[in-house]
Amino acid sequence: MSKGLCGQLTFILCCIVVIFSISGQACSSSPEISPTPSLPASSPVSATPTAALTVAPTVQPPMPTAVSGSIEIISSETETDFPSSLTFRVEAESSYKIDSIKLRYKVKKISLAQVATEVEPEFDSDKHVETSWKWDTRKAPLPPGAEIQYQWLIEDSAKRKTQTSWTTLVFHDLRYDWNTLSDANVSLYWYTGSQSFGSQLMNAAQGGLDKLSDDTGAHLEKPVKIYIYGNTDELRDSLVYPSEWTGGVAFVEYGIVAIGIAPENLDWGKRAMVHELAHLVTYQMTNSPYGDIPTWLEEGLSMYAEGDLEERFQSVLTSAISGGTLISVQSLCSSFPADPAGAHLAYAESYSIVDFLIQTYGRDKMFELLNIFKEGSSYDDALMEVYSFNTNGLEADWLKYIGAN
Numbered sequence: 001m002s003k004g005l006c007g008q009l010t011f012i013l014c015c016i017v018v019i020f021s022i023s024g025q026a027c028s029s030s031p032e033i034s035p036t037p038s039l040p041a042s043s044p045v046s047a048t049p050t051a052a053l054t055v056a057p058t059v060q061p062p063m064p065t066a067v068s069g070s071i072e073i074i075s076s077e078t079e080t081d082f083p084s085s086l087t088f089r090v091e092a093e094s095s096y097k098i099d100s101i102k103l104r105y106k107v108k109k110i111s112l113a114q115v116a117t118e119v120e121p122e123f124d125s126d127k128h129v130e131t132s133w134k135w136d137t138r139k140a141p142l143p144p145g146a147e148i149q150y151q152w153l154i155e156d157s158a159k160r161k162t163q164t165s166w167t168t169l170v171f172h173d174l175r176y177d178w179n180t181l182s183d184a185n186v187s188l189y190w191y192t193g194s195q196s197f198g199s200q201l202m203n204a205a206q207g208g209l210d211k212l213s214d215d216t217g218a219h220l221e222k223p224v225k226i227y228i229y230g231n232t233d234e235l236r237d238s239l240v241y242p243s244e245w246t247g248g249v250a251f252v253e254y255g256i257v258a259i260g261i262a263p264e265n266l267d268w269g270k271r272a273m274v275h276e277l278a279h280l281v282t283y284q285m286t287n288s289p290y291g292d293i294p295t296w297l298e299e300g301l302s303m304y305a306e307g308d309l310e311e312r313f314q315s316v317l318t319s320a321i322s323g324g325t326l327i328s329v330q331s332l333c334s335s336f337p338a339d340p341a342g343a344h345l346a347y348a349e350s351y352s353i354v355d356f357l358i359q360t361y362g363r364d365k366m367f368e369l370l371n372i373f374k375e376g377s378s379y380d381d382a383l384m385e386v387y388s389f390n391t392n393g394l395e396a397d398w399l400k401y402i403g404a405n
Helices: 003-032 195-216 232-238 263-286 295-306 311-323 340-361 363-374 379-387 391-402
Strands: 072-081 085-107 117-119 126-136 146-156 161-163 167-171 179-183 186-190 224-229 248-251 256-260
Touching: 072 146, 072 167, 179 195, 186 195, 195 224, 195 263, 195 295, 195 363, 224 232, 224 263, 232 256, 248 263, 256 263, 263 295, 263 363, 295 340, 311 340, 340 363, 340 391, 363 379, 379 391
Parallel strands: 186 224, 224 256
Antiparallel strands: 072 085, 085 117, 085 126, 085 146, 146 161, 146 167, 179 186, 248 256
C-alpha cells in the first residue's frame, strides 16, 4: 500500500477513534446527571437559579428555568386610633406583579384556642404595591392594652410566596401619658395622680389577691393589666358603648380591668378596682367551654375580695332579713335585678353566701368547688360533690346561718 494511501487511512481511523471516544464519554457519564427538581408552585420562597443541562433533547427533556429574585417587604406599619380603629399598612415589591396580599391577625385572649382571622385588602396588581386595611374596632370593641398578633402573606404572578413573622402590637389608648407600676402578675397603668396614688392602688390590688388566695385558694394563673382612668367620664369615653352608670369594667377574656378613679375618690377606687380584679381571678380559675358558674358565686367572691361588707350593703341585707324580702339563691344563679335596690340586695346576699361557705367549710372546700366548675359541672352537681347539698340545700343552711328563719 502506498504511503499516501496509508496516511489517508491512518487519518480516517484516528478520526473514527476520536469520535468514538467522545461519544463513549458522553454516554457513560449521562446516568450520573441528576436534574434539579423544579420549584413547586406553592413554595414559600424562590429557588436559587440553576442552569439547565441538556444531554440529548430526544432522550432528556430540557429542565424548566427557575425564577430568580424574591418578594421584598419594604415596610409594615400600624396606626392606632383608640378606641375606634386600627389600621395595618404594607409596602412590597417583586420582579413579577404581586397579585395576592392577605393580612392574618389574632387577638390574645384567655381561651383554649386562638382563632386567626384573614382579610384581603384591595390593591392594584403591580411589581411595587402599597395597601392597607382598617379594622373598625367599634364593631368588635377592644379594651385598652389588648394584644394583637398579625402577619402579611404575599404572592406574585410567578407563584412565589413570602410571609412576615408574627408581630405583636398593643392597642394602647395613646391619648394619655401613662405611668406604669408592676408587681408579680399585675401591671398598673395610670396618668392622673402621683406616684403614691399608683402605689396605694397597687397595694390594694395585691391585698385583694392575697385575701382571695388565703381564704379560697383562688389566684391569678396569668398576668393581668389594670388601667386607671382619671375619672368615670374619661373611662366611658374609652369605651365604645358604655352605660351611663359604668364605673369599672373587667374584660375577663383579655385579663384587663379598666376603671375610672379620681385621686379624691381613692377609697372608693381601691374597693371597686379589687372587685373587678377578682373577676379576672375567678374567670381564670373557672373558665370552661362546658359551662359557667352561678352569678352569686362570681359576684360574691368579688365582694369578698374587697374586705368586710360595706355598711350600705349590710343595711340592705339586714332590712331584707327582717322584712322577709330576701332573693332566693336559685334566682341569684342568673342575672341580677336591674333596679338599684334589687341589685344592691343581690350583691349583699352574694357576699353573705360566699362568706357562709368559707367560714363554715373552709378554704379547701371553696378551692375544690372552683376546680369542679372548671371541669364543666352543673351548679347542683358541683355543690353536691363538694358540700353534699344542692342549691336548695345551700339556701336552707345559709338562711339558718344568718338567722333568717
